[in-house]
Amino acid sequence: MLKEPAEKPIERVLQALADGTRREMVERVSQGPVTVSELARPLAMTLAAALQHVQVLERSGLVNTEKQGRVRLVKIDPEGLSVLREWLDERRSLWEKRLDGLSAMLQEKPKR
Template sequence: MLNQSAPLDLLFQALSDPSRRIMVEQLSRGPASVSELAKPLSMTLPAVVQHLQVLETSGLVRSEKLGRVRTCTLDTSALQQAETWIQERRSLWETRLDRLGELLAIPEEPASRDPA
């Protein structure tokens, strides 16, 4: 479990920042250069590059440099890992809640009156 935990930790840590989520959202529409990713954000280009490094370390983003332009793309396989992890938890809780619902639906037997 620990081997699977480290990549997920990096993934969720990367997604914890609103600026990085904006970048991921933008990349979900297609590849973008670093300067294109920086446009909607109110931060310096070096700060954007630092955020992109976090996204790359997590496996969410891949980048390629052609000449002076670094183009980033979203790697959806990392998102699939997060989706699988979330689905496993959802399934576990749905099973637990279904069982609780079954237990609550069982009518209680009336308590017998003790004449003592």
Template sequence: MLNQSSSLDQMFQALSDPTRRAMVERLSRGPASVSELAQPMAMSLPAVVQHLQVLEASGLVKTEKVGRVRTCRLDTGALQLAEQWINDRRTGWERRLDRLGDYLADTDPDKGSKP
């Protein structure tokens, strides 16, 4: 669990930046070269590369260099780890809220006086 926690920390840290989230959003539509990812960004190419390095270190993005072109792809398997963590939290809260709803329904003072 410790290794998984470290991976989640890196992933959420990478996703905490709006520029990196925009890159992940773009890559969710398909692979792109570094220059394609940099095009809409108001920053230098080296800055884009630094953001990509953070995404790659987190496991969210895989890159492959062929000749002079580096192509980036989203690693959907890595996203499943974050999705599972979020779903586990949601499921736990839903159970708690369901129990609270049941408790409130059982303790409703008007429940017995309605026809």
């Protein structure tokens, strides 16, 4: 009974990864857990801005976070990228099938 937008996971993942700063963060987090400050430091931006990016990443399922004392630890979440991989696999098989059949009938009939 939810009337929410119910945005699809793939939507969130792609939007999250469309931003270069967030891709850098994913890169960094892939090496191991980091705090928000550690993520912010090398990026010319305030802590507040970095946190906003982390929140976007978390909503997308690309990372998990956990508050430990006054620090928030950010870890990679395999779920996020597997959503992307599944989407990718579906699309690929979709047109690879089509392209296979294509070589058989390379003569295009001109439409007008």
